[in-house]
Structure formats: structure tokens, C-alpha cells
Amino acid sequence: MYETLLVMEINEVLKKLLELNNFHLVSAIVSGVNNSAIGRLKFTHARISRRHRQMLQELESVVSMEGAFKNFREALANAAPPCIPFMGAYLTDLIFIADGNPDKIENRINFVKHKFVYNVVARIQTYQTVVYNLEEVDSIQQFLLNLPQMDDKELFASSLQIEPRGAVRADIP
Numbered sequence: 001m002y003e004t005l006l007v008m009e010i011n012e013v014l015k016k017l018l019e020l021n022n023f024h025l026v027s028a029i030v031s032g033v034n035n036s037a038i039g040r041l042k043f044t045h046a047r048i049s050r051r052h053r054q055m056l057q058e059l060e061s062v063v064s065m066e067g068a069f070k071n072f073r074e075a076l077a078n079a080a081p082p083c084i085p086f087m088g089a090y091l092t093d094l095i096f097i098a099d100g101n102p103d104k105i106e107n108r109i110n111f112v113k114h115k116f117v118y119n120v121v122a123r124i125q126t127y128q129t130v131v132y133n134l135e136e137v138d139s140i141q142q143f144l145l146n147l148p149q150m151d152d153k154e155l156f157a158s159s160l161q162i163e164p165r166g167a168v169r170a171d172i173p
Helices: 002-019 023-033 042-046 050-062 066-078 087-100 111-126 138-145 152-162
Strands: none
Touching (some): 002 023, 023 050, 087 111
């Protein structure tokens, strides 16, 4: 039951992060929730309310790679500063620019390619001009700093303790 409540709380945190326009942390948490060790917990997921499952799907769609991050780009365009964008979308743009455009055209520097790179970097820099006016809450900072950290192997082992392979619903508390 604890795991189900935790997933519900994660959804609430994601919702607040979206209200703060912190797309970077939304993406990081969604990535963690979609880790294979978490994804395999089918009985735990079955106990999550439909509302929270739907909320998680909506939050996941905001940072989805589908359509070249179409939903993220729309949400970002509608976000009022301050904002922390999801850098993965920009890194993807830079990779496509680097791979899809030659460095030289007819033995001359391809300035169009460099202009594309500049445009991406300039967009990122626009989000560095407005700062958040948030109060520090020491108890929250200490809680976050002291959270246990697990590597993928430890996380998967923990997942197997929660729902062993081959378990049936009756085996899960």
C-alpha cells in the first residue's frame, strides 16, 4: 500500500512542478517512474486510482519525445517565466542540426548550420533571464538531500521484494 501512496504523491509533485514550469524536473521524475524496476510492478499500478493514472499519462505526454517533443514545445510556448525547460529537447535539436547539416558547403563554412545552433542556444538563454522567487524550506531541502539513492541493480532488487517474479495478487500485501 505504501508504494501506491508514493506514486500518488509523485503525481502531485509533478503537478506542482508543471505549475512552476519546471519541465526539467518533470522529465527527470517521469523518467524515474518509467524505469523498468517500477514499470514491472503491475499489482501496485493496479491499485492506483484511475484519476492518478490518467494524471500520470497526461504529465508523461508533456515531456514525451513524440512529434519531436511537440507537447513540450507547446507547453513551453504557453509558459510564463520563470521556467526551467527540458534540455533533452534542445540537445535533440542540436544533434539533428549537427548530423543533418554539413560543416562545409563547396569548401566554405556552412554559416546556416551555425545560425541554427545559435538559435537553439539563444532560446535556452532566454530562460536564464528570469529567476524564481521561492523561499528556501530547510526541512524540505534536508529531506531531499537525505533520500536514499539506489543504482539500477538495487532498485530492481527492491522491486522484486515488493512484487516477486511469478507472484499473484494474493501474494502481494
